[in-house]
Amino acid sequence: MKTIKDIAEEAKVSTGTVDRVIHNRPGVSLKTKTKIQKLLKKYNFETNLLASTLASQKKYVIVALIPLHKSKKDYWYEPKKGVKIAFKEIRKYGVEAHCIHFDQFDLNSYKKGLDQILKINPDGVVLAPFFYNTSSKFSKVLDEKNIPYVYINIDLEEQKNLSFIGQDSFNSGYLCGKMMNLCVNETTHLAILLSKKNVDNHRAIEDRVKGFLNYFSQKNTNRVIKKIFFESMEIEQVRKVLTKELIKDNEIKGLFIPSSSAHIVGDFLESIDLTHIRVIGFDAHQNNIDYIKKGIIDFAIDQNPFDQGYVGVKILFEYLLLRKEPNPKYNSPMTIVTKENVDYFNVMSLIEFAT
Amino acid sequence: MKTIKDIAEEAKVSTGTVDRVIHNRPGVSLKTKTKIQKLLKKYNFETNLLASTLASQKKYVIVALIPLHKSKKDYWYEPKKGVKIAFKEIRKYGVEAHCIHFDQFDLNSYKKGLDQILKINPDGVVLAPFFYNTSSKFSKVLDEKNIPYVYINIDLEEQKNLSFIGQDSFNSGYLCGKMMNLCVNETTHLAILLSKKNVDNHRAIEDRVKGFLNYFSQKNTNRVIKKIFFESMEIEQVRKVLTKELIKDNEIKGLFIPSSSAHIVGDFLESIDLTHIRVIGFDAHQNNIDYIKKGIIDFAIDQNPFDQGYVGVKILFEYLLLRKEPNPKYNSPMTIVTKENVDYFNVMSLIEFAT
DNA sequence: CTGAAAGCGCTTACAG
DNA sequence: CTGAAAGCGCTTACAG
Numbered sequence: 168m169k170t171i172k173d174i175a176e177e178a179k180v181s182t183g184t185v186d187r188v189i190h191n192r193p194g195v196s197l198k199t200k201t202k203i204q205k206l207l208k209k210y211n212f213e214t215n216l217l218a219s220t221l222a223s224q225k226k227y228v229i230v231a232l233i234p235l236h237k238s239k240k241d242y243w244y245e246p247k248k249g250v251k252i253a254f255k256e257i258r259k260y261g262v263e264a265h266c267i268h269f270d271q272f273d274l275n276s277y278k279k280g281l282d283q284i285l286k287i288n289p290d291g292v293v294l295a296p297f298f299y300n301t302s303s304k305f306s307k308v309l310d311e312k313n314i315p316y317v318y319i320n321i322d323l324e325e326q327k328n329l330s331f332i333g334q335d336s337f338n339s340g341y342l343c344g345k346m347m348n349l350c351v352n353e354t355t356h357l358a359i360l361l362s363k364k365n366v367d368n369h370r371a372i373e374d375r376v377k378g379f380l381n382y383f384s385q386k387n388t389n390r391v392i393k394k395i396f397f398e399s400m401e402i403e404q405v406r407k408v409l410t411k412e413l414i415k416d417n418e419i420k421g422l423f424i425p426s427s428s429a430h431i432v433g434d435f436l437e438s439i440d441l442t443h444i445r446v447i448g449f450d451a452h453q454n455n456i457d458y459i460k461k462g463i464i465d466f467a468i469d470q471n472p473f474d475q476g477y478v479g480v481k482i483l484f485e486y487l488l489l490r491k492e493p494n495p496k497y498n499s500p501m502t503i504v505t506k507e508n509v510d511y512f513n514v515m516s517l518i519e520f521a522t
Numbered sequence: 523m524k525t526i527k528d529i530a531e532e533a534k535v536s537t538g539t540v541d542r543v544i545h546n547r548p549g550v551s552l553k554t555k556t557k558i559q560k561l562l563k564k565y566n567f568e569t570n571l572l573a574s575t576l577a578s579q580k581k582y583v584i585v586a587l588i589p590l591h592k593s594k595k596d597y598w599y600e601p602k603k604g605v606k607i608a609f610k611e612i613r614k615y616g617v618e619a620h621c622i623h624f625d626q627f628d629l630n631s632y633k634k635g636l637d638q639i640l641k642i643n644p645d646g647v648v649l650a651p652f653f654y655n656t657s658s659k660f661s662k663v664l665d666e667k668n669i670p671y672v673y674i675n676i677d678l679e680e681q682k683n684l685s686f687i688g689q690d691s692f693n694s695g696y697l698c699g700k701m702m703n704l705c706v707n708e709t710t711h712l713a714i715l716l717s718k719k720n721v722d723n724h725r726a727i728e729d730r731v732k733g734f735l736n737y738f739s740q741k742n743t744n745r746v747i748k749k750i751f752f753e754s755m756e757i758e759q760v761r762k763v764l765t766k767e768l769i770k771d772n773e774i775k776g777l778f779i780p781s782s783s784a785h786i787v788g789d790f791l792e793s794i795d796l797t798h799i800r801v802i803g804f805d806a807h808q809n810n811i812d813y814i815k816k817g818i819i820d821f822a823i824d825q826n827p828f829d830q831g832y833v834g835v836k837i838l839f840e841y842l843l844l845r846k847e848p849n850p851k852y853n854s855p856m857t858i859v860t861k862e863n864v865d866y867f868n869v870m871s872l873i874e875f876a877t
Numbered sequence: 878c879t880g881a882a883a884g885c886g887c888t889t890a891c892a893g
Numbered sequence: 894c895t896g897a898a899a900g901c902g903c904t905t906a907c908a909g
Binding site for chain 2: 217498
Binding site: 525526527537538541544545569570572573574575576577579580 | 901903904905
């Protein structure tokens, strides 16, 4: 492997000049520039990242903005873990990393987070863009400041985000349709449980529902599928409304929860010892896992939230340090998690690499 | 963050001496040693991996030994990819990496591979230990030479391997039992398709079958489950034997293939346009994916073979460079792959990180 | 047992 | 526009 020194000798220039053309810094005559570029190409020169970051004591600042998790059992615990591990890996390259949290149900707390980001004035941002309008405006601000940003979990259209990492909502709903269809008899009724409070992630939830319904309409089965609405997905709400609905229509044998709150439904079903109803939901965070293990939640579709955090940071880092262009979009997986594989579905995320 | 120089100044010694105690090299008086150790602890000194590997032009040699893949569609294409990407990542730390292949059905070719390893005399080995006896003996040889080794995909008991990365066979078979039970009516018959040629991976296959059967015996359903044997899992064999068996017992509505050859069965079923038979197998390599997409293979349980290669190499690397002890065992996931999620099940493996 | 010095491959002022 | 030199934080012979 050739070094800068080798190239410099062969080109009969100093290493400084070679460095200049490698990084496209100004102040090199076209003649020497092309001469050096030829050699670089000829030897397929790759800069030594170690030496490079050691020498340039440059400090990059990256910030991640993600919702607060109340406990390790929450959905957002995993993306946070991914972010933190990625931060740890890139620290040795002189990256200063910050993680800012906000309350996903409180616009003001989100805005505060955005302000903090601007105050830090980082070189790059990873964020879950809640609150559509606010996030759109904020993206424009970043555009103006020439700060690259990566969306995770939630996608906004028509933005200049560097990349997006998340799940295809429609198709994940469609998959739920298939799994539900396997679980219940053809003549039974189904219900989709929706929270009125999920204003923001509305788009993803909506698409999941569409995908779910699409499965059955393609199958041409004349299923009765009702929608049941809750003020919010809290246990008392669920108990009250769902009890009523299940009594009204005792043909309902399958519940589809297009949010990550299936565990609330599980809690309710367990409390009244109802075992003949199938439950399919999203995301295998610990809250849901508890009910998956009991077989109360039959299937949860997971999207590997750890990777969303981890990959988001890594992409940004490589873009900043190496000018490596990421794909505009990375599809998160649609992992089917059930009682029999829940202990094995995501073990690799636990490994921490020093490098 | 303190540097070696800072410590040296405060201890009134040279940086060389500090280096000696950091790495426990001999030739330091107890007195200065303890003095320095105290400072190291006081400042929570962490050695700068970049500077360290840059300075010590030490070369580690790692070799991976895995079966040849005939095409990109084969199972072993993915572990190979994982190995290669890991190799690429660690190259900048001065690791010289070799990948050796063998024919998994030819003991001699395997032995040749082992000989090559010994000739290279590497600092560490990642391998899929086919051929039980030969691999056991070889492991002993590595033990004597003090060369650490990691098993992937296949585990051998009572060996001093640094770690193992692979799937829990029994439980993955059990999961197949559950999925099969969801797919077929209670009164139908099932068949397990076995190749007589799979002598070596015998253990894993056997355990998968045990797990599968265990599911039904726990369910207490009186299923008829037959075993059908083939000389080898080749299309002509399958056509001949399976046609006969399906005619003999036309109640067979589900086929369980405990190896990665479900696609051969898919090929057969497609050729005679048989759509009322459910098929469950293992591993979502491209050969199987083709039939998963057509809905002919209903479910395949994948074990993320990419990660087996990738993690195997990384673990070994970190053990060598950082003396970081890995877990003795990493369970591969049991990912349920089906028509509706096959496009999304493993996308993250495609990302190549430079770091 | 210990230190001084050179070097790993690159970057960065500085001088011309 | 270009080069010489110092330096990033370590490691490694070498000398004493």
